[in-house]
Amino acid sequence: MSTVRVVCQQLAPCLGNAEHNRHLSGEAIRGAATLGAQVVVLPELMQSGYVFNDRQEAFDVSEALDGPTLSLWKTLASELNIIVVAGFCERLEDGQVANSAALIEPEGRLTVYRKAHLWDREKLIFTPGTEPPPVVETAVGRIAVMICYDLELPEWVRLPALAGADLLCAPVNWPDAPRPAGERPGEIVRVQANAAVNRMFIAACDRHGKERGVDWVGGSVIVDADGYPQAGAVSHQQKQVLVADLSLMQARDKTISAHNHVHQDRRPGLY
Template structure:
């Protein structure tokens, strides 16, 4: 079993130093409590509600920034996924997430499906979600709105991901009494359709008038919501058997990936 923790923080837009300190403190606490995988929100280091492209750009970090050495030092034996505004080697700004461990940054993913005004501040990524072999299993990374394009988690599942780590910032939307946020419902359905565990780390903390879902959720490969935080800062933890994700048989004659019909999906989904 793998002890998985999702951290729900309240980043403050513009406060690079404070955001990093708070995230490192939460990471250290999670590791001390036994977490082997720790997922932190989208744009943990920068905050989200930018006033201008210039402000956003000023909050970008290169993947070799010293802050990542601090995350690596705090990781202990854990694998960590954390969202940040990335200044690329091309000088452009990306909405990115790093997967790192004690050895340092092992993969950086740049969000491909930018949501709404993110398009004003970020350049979209142009690579598929990484699927990283770790000592825990194969961990894929994508960010927030990416998950709502079903092709994208499917690609991760087809590439062998046991668990999908999804740093998110979900703006609060009205939901009928007793209903889950739509993004959480999508996470549950996506886990079930792909038989792949999903960990979403959301944020809280009113920022320039924008409130957030606080929808941090850990979903098992069977599609069960096994841990959540609620609308305040905090952590959700669960023990997951990541090998559950490798058996795609849902019944004697059912294989959730093997029963696909790529001969029929080709042109429409793939090419146009």
């Protein structure tokens, strides 16, 4: 069975410096291509940074879909024959902004997802999305997109799984928090659980680099359809490049025993 090479580039975007972040993301996309990647995933809000004081600050660095950052990503996707999934601060009408992610295919097709479940002070800044995670039929398989805290809602992850997604790509910014000694970050554990209960591959790309006093888990991870990490899955608060070769067609087999199927066994009428 053929495999698809997926790369997560864990980076440190600079808050409010879109030009720097464009350069950083461009180098990361090129670097992934040199590794033979067919899909590259970058962090949440890669284009802008994350810890905004207010909506106006976010709006000032936001970009429309034809802005310079997505234009660069489109150019690189075409030039390098690579699928790019990355987060950006999207400029909306009337001074509004969205925490968005772009999936860009080499032929130029752009799919945009707006984060529906906002974490903490994001609710004071971003307009939440109102559409379910897209599932895009790409040249390498069916790819879905969501962002960070969306992964904490199992009903939300179930939607693209039921829609046939082989691989879920999730740009994330996971703020670090205390945890018991020896325990792995809960965010990573939940990604593994989501993958296993849906038999769906997941690539979550985190960030690093302190930003206005916030540290990050640095927990980028690529997980197979049984929930087992193929790369990452530890807290590593520095730049890292994760590479995994995934047999995405395995995600289309939802059987887990001779008599069990992870989706057909559901009994929504009881829920």
